[in-house]
Amino acid sequence: MIYLDNGATSFPKPRRVHAAYARCMQQYAANAGRGAHRLSVLAAEQVWETRTLLAKLFHIPSPERIAFTQNCTEAINTGMKGLLRGGDDIVISDMEHNSVYRPAMALEKKGIRTLFARSDEEGRISPEAIIRQITPRTRMICIQHASNVGGGINPIREIGKVAREHGILFMVDAAQTAGSVSIDVERDCIDLLAFPGHKGLLGPQGTGGLYVRKDLEVSPLREGGTGGASESPDMPDFLPERLEGGTINLPGIAGLAGGVQFVLEKGPGTIGRHEQKLVKRFIDRVSVFPDIRILGPVDNQNRAGVVSIVFTGKDSAEIAGTLDKKFGIAVRSGLHCSPLAAKRFGILEEGSVRISPGFFNTTQEMDYAAWAIGEILKKQHK
């Protein structure tokens, strides 16, 4: 099987991820922070180690400002719902994943208005498009770093500066870029960074995190045990415990450390360039086929490791199914949980086939995938 669905979840994982996960399960999978016996302390030390690695990757000065979550979606929900109040406005874009769109829509019912910045033809968001939606009530800008449909990378540093100049909170959804594009929360003026552990960071599913800038108080999405100050009816007022009610996913977090170590050793730039090279190779080969449309940026420098293809008059699910069954290629089809992006690209009916290579894919695999698509199209033309 050739796996080209890394935009959903990266696979395979580096061996050290398996090893770290297994070592934890076999040797110290106790409950971090619930007691101080040696296994519990070992568990807590592993959690701190993973936080430290993540802080290094994202240039976060204080690792304790990273709270672990189940995934990027939970992190985004926490950031939005923990900070926005009735009467606030939030600016998102017309390209956002449901992980941003749905919580924003849920907050509309609580009197928080959503304004949509308009993307360009490539599906990218400019700082000017953001500025046009800012009102005196705008409290937060929440933007994806890169689209999971078009692959376009947004200029978060410039958007972050806009947010800072206007005194607006800036949350970045790094679902498609954490691990493959450089992110520096200080340089990029990021107040909240939501990231998954199971995509570009190469960790197991069930992991993710939210960075919260110093002095920013976020209400927790859930309350519960934190292992300390148990007599208090309230959640602690300090991070990360404030946002980590209940037992955390220790084996996942241990595995994630292996993934982040791998990313730090290779460098996000190296990983991102490899993925861009693969995507470019694939685009170069399929762009000659008739009746297809390639979504996203023309300039590969502005594209994450994602490319979506629309097959005119054809069902994307059927093509993805044929790639799987006949050619052994795993891709995703449909709207990719991003109806806004599908609407923006005008593909709500047919959807698209998304190819998202990862660090372990090769140019030969991209050539094979392109050839397979050519074969499918030839058969359908006969």
Added chain:
Amino acid sequence: MLIQVQSVTDAVRMKKYLRNRGIRAEVIQSPSSVRGGSCSFAVRVPASASSSAEKTARESGVVILGIMGSGEG
């Protein structure tokens, strides 16, 4: 000497900070005489290292709720 901190995260941070500076330290659950009715964590340092440990701990940036047994050396 016991260094009382606000969470297990801070206890692990403190332990690591002290150990990196050559001071033996271990994370413990605070005794009831220190914690009152609550669950809490502390870092225990041998009495022989208490004077240097206290200074080092205060440089760590970790919030310290209290230091017990300091200077008992």
